[in-house]
Amino acid sequence: MRPLTLEKHPVLGGIVRYSPLLLLAAAWEASSRLGLVNEYALPPLSTVLVAWFQFLKDPSFYYHAGMSLMRAATGLSLAIVLGVTLGISMASFRWVEATFGPIVQMFYPMPKSALIPLTILWFGLGHLSKIFLIFLGCLLPMTLSSFNGARGTDKVLLWSASSLGASRWNRIRDVVFPASLPSIMAGMRTALALAFVLFVSSELIIANEGLGYLIRMTGDGGQYPAMFAVVLTVVSMGFLADRLLIAITHRVLRWRA
């Protein structure tokens, strides 16, 4: 019975749940310290953490992180606004669906990372190429999830709204939009993950700033503890952003039972 009570404890329960991660961290430290693996190939976790704390004192680290986050956030926000508008319009107006439906369908399966060289061709190496890439990549999942959500709106709700005298615009704003929110939030989770993948990939391939660039630069310079520290930073940022979005989703969808 003891493990059961442990699991319910707010702090100890977390430690029990995440103990495999701690075990892996210990195995990482030990295998490197005991010389089981090459220290260059896998610097000890403690060395990586030291490198990470040094980064925390380094203003250029915040600059690169800020650049990456700004690009991801701008591209993602634009994609959310336009994707939700387009998706709900497609579900509400037949001609919008007839015009954009086939185009969305055609581009949806396309591997978005293929657009990296195109955005560089058009916008060079700076912010604009990355923002545009993230915007384009996230636009399709946002459009499709809003479209699917809006299309699934309960017809009875729409009829009731009409019979109560709601205009078309009122129906979209007060019935269709809330009804599609669960699907929109699910699409946002996909888009968020994609935004991270795209900013890291594009900055790894070619860029002059950003965390992906920093990974590449430290790796090329043989500063492996620093490289591991940046990789861990990116991975934890992706994890935290996802958790934050889940928390927001719960709050936004509170009105659903």
Next chain:
Amino acid sequence: MARLNVAWLKRLLPIIGLLVIWQAVAASHVTSAFLLPSVVTVAERVWSDIASGTLAGKVGLTLYRALAGFLIATVAGVTVGLSMSILPVVRWFFDPLISVGFPTPKIALLPIFMLWLGLGDETKIAMITFACFFAITTNAYAGALGVERAFIWSAQMLGASRRQILTDIILPAATPQILTGMQIALPVSLISTLVTEMIMGGGGLGGGLLEASRYADSPGVFAAIVEIAAAGAIVINVMFALRKRLLRWHEETQTRDQ
């Protein structure tokens, strides 16, 4: 049939419209031929890639890498996912790893894989496997948890062994969800393959694309994007058809066909 063709034509119209606009903008000198080569130029390039056989070589290399990683991830993911549903130790170990690993950008680990495995195909395939593993595992696990308990109890009552319950009850019942995981992982495998090829070189569609962009060969960049989009659409539709075929016995396919 005739009505179907009309519907098809209507779906094609916006795409033809898009091509017409592209051609008109390219011809109008609003932009340069470098920023937007004409549809005809790009089509000619795609055609010459097909005729010379270079496209087949690139597609073959990219698909080999993508599918190798995807298939290894499927075997590993299904094994781990199903084991998590019946063995508490496996669940204890993998649950936190997956909940942390699932939402993170796996591609950021590519430089670490390069450090460990070098610059060859092993690194690419390992990266693709790692990127695909999480989606397949979570779906296999969820699918196995969703198996109706009564099926398992009935099999136990009829004397089925643990192994038989796994292969004859849990695996088939979890198949729809496993296929969903595979459908999520397949585009991930293509995206990861392209990025690894663009970063590490070594040919393939991604290698060709980056080379065209390095030489500022803009028709080459556009042609490569068209080729990649086509290859992606084919692979994903084959997977969709495979799902329908594998799930012929399942109510999902039967209701959809009616």
